[in-house]
Amino acid sequence: MIKVDVNKCLHCGGCVGSCPKNAIFLNDFVLEFNNDCINCGICVKLCPVGALSKE
Amino acid sequence: MAAKYCALGGMDTILIEKKAEIGAPLRCAEGVSKSWLDEVGIKPEATWIRADMKGAIIKSTKGTSYQLDESKAGNEVGYVLERHLFDKALARDAANAGAKIMMRTSCTGIIREDGKIVGIKAKSMGEEIEIRAKVVVAADGYESQVARWAGIDTTLKLSDIDSCIQYRMCNIDVAPDYCEFVIGSCAPGGYIWVFPKGDKVANVGIGVAGHLCTKGADAKYYLDKWIAEDPRFKNGQILEIMGGFVSTCPGLDSAVDDNIVLVGDAARIIDPITGGGICHACRTGMYAGQVLSECNKTGDFSKKALQPYEKRWRDRMEDKLFRNWMAKEKLATLDDDTIDDIIKMISTSDITNVTVYNLLKAIKDKYPKVVEGFEDLI
Numbered sequence: 001m002i003k004v005d006v007n008k009c010l011h012c013g014g015c016v017g018s019c020p021k022n023a024i025f026l027n028d029f030v031l032e033f034n035n036d037c038i039n040c041g042i043c044v045k046l047c048p049v050g051a052l053s054k055e
Numbered sequence: 056m057a058a059k060y061c062a063l064g065g066m067d068t069i070l071i072e073k074k075a076e077i078g079a080p081l082r083c084a085e086g087v088s089k090s091w092l093d094e095v096g097i098k099p100e101a102t103w104i105r106a107d108m109k110g111a112i113i114k115s116t117k118g119t120s121y122q123l124d125e126s127k128a129g130n131e132v133g134y135v136l137e138r139h140l141f142d143k144a145l146a147r148d149a150a151n152a153g154a155k156i157m158m159r160t161s162c163t164g165i166i167r168e169d170g171k172i173v174g175i176k177a178k179s180m181g182e183e184i185e186i187r188a189k190v191v192v193a194a195d196g197y198e199s200q201v202a203r204w205a206g207i208d209t210t211l212k213l214s215d216i217d218s219c220i221q222y223r224m225c226n227i228d229v230a231p232d233y234c235e236f237v238i239g240s241c242a243p244g245g246y247i248w249v250f251p252k253g254d255k256v257a258n259v260g261i262g263v264a265g266h267l268c269t270k271g272a273d274a275k276y277y278l279d280k281w282i283a284e285d286p287r288f289k290n291g292q293i294l295e296i297m298g299g300f301v302s303t304c305p306g307l308d309s310a311v312d313d314n315i316v317l318v319g320d321a322a323r324i325i326d327p328i329t330g331g332g333i334c335h336a337c338r339t340g341m342y343a344g345q346v347l348s349e350c351n352k353t354g355d356f357s358k359k360a361l362q363p364y365e366k367r368w369r370d371r372m373e374d375k376l377f378r379n380w381m382a383k384e385k386l387a388t389l390d391d392d393t394i395d396d397i398i399k400m401i402s403t404s405d406i407t408n409v410t411v412y413n414l415l416k417a418i419k420d421k422y423p424k425v426v427e428g429f430e431d432l433i
Binding site: 012013014017018022025026027044045046047048049050051052053 | 080082161196197198199200203204209210211213216218219220263265268269270271272273274275296297298299300302
């Protein structure tokens with residue numbers, strides 16, 4: 001599971017476009033991960049402010 | 056732009072906007088050249104031009120710099136925009152042409168009937184709705200989800216992604232009319248930019264190549280480090296922080312399918328070396344609108360019927376995108392000493408018309424290894 005630090009997230013949507021499974025949706029200021037997420041961690045690695053982490 | 060040209064072509068056009076304000080929040084460095092505006096029918100307006108640039112400064116991490124003036128770069132030198140006003144002006148033009156704009160309306164899926172795309176599912180002001188259409192234009196930017204819901208693979212390799220962060224900074228001592236680009240180890244696989252907006256304010260940002268990001272927050276780490284080491288920023292304060300990603304691939308194998316067209320960032324059509332996407336988005340939007348207007352005369356929006364769109368954007372941009380993608384791949388492998396040597400060489404060369412192409416030509420003569428594999432395109 002990917003954990004979002006809402007205090008850091010800039011809502012830039014970069015993780016959405018980088019997700020190889022199209023498993024993330026930016027709903028206004030909330031990132032939603034669906035069941036297609038394979039916990040690959042690409043979004044964690046790429047996030048420009050380190051707002052994402054693997055639980 | 057696609058909405059404008061679809062409407063101008065006589066189509067019933069709906070433009071949906073996910074956010075509460077067109078063009079905001081900002082996800083852009085706001086620098087553009089002037090050369091393409093006329094090509095897509097945009098007349099410069101004082102409202103969305105924040106600063107008129109005299110040139111650019113290209114700098115190595117070690118500090119060697121090359122100042123490029125308008126006299127040598129012509130229309131390649133450009134404006135720093137107020138992007139939120141620029142986007143609203145484009146939307147206004149679309150509305151004036153007859154397009155209907157639906158704000159706070161987010162596409163959530165594709166509707167298919169008998170396998171054929173017949174519209175989209177959306178959430179509009181919180182309400183689930185369906186919009187039926189003969190053709191869908193996916194202009195959802197880097198997120199590029201609409202294409203993937205429609206079955207077009209827009210997944211990128213890590214090395215074709217730049218993770219970016221930008222600060223709007225005030226009280227900084229930077230040149231007021233020169234855009235600055237800093238390359239080398241200060242921004243692995245990408246670059247740092249300083250785009251002035253007047254009154255000692257500038258967009259100061261960085262892109263770091265995805266395969267060189269290690270653990271998260273790399274972009275912020277490298278930008279903060281660079282700012283801390285540059286005395287021009289010692290009294291600077293940050294007014295705004297924004298993130299955003301850029302694709303740096305040479306474009307997709309196909310930007311169309313039956314009843315769907317991808318434009319701009321959603322089609323991964325961005326200059327891989329500069330990360331510039333506004334002009335490509337406007338061009339592809341215009342081509343899409345013009346081609347769809349033609350298709351509308353017969354009602355055929357099949358992948359085959361949409362091929363003129365593919366041809367137009369590829370004829371106009373594909374070679375350059377591929378050449379700059381190769382150059383970007385090579386640039387990411389060069390050490391600081393080599394980058395420093397190249398900038399020294401360029402600054403002492405006699406290039407009279409400075410473009411990426413002419414710079415690569417000069418590099419080809421002195422450093423053939425750097426352009427190995429794509430010499431034929433230079």
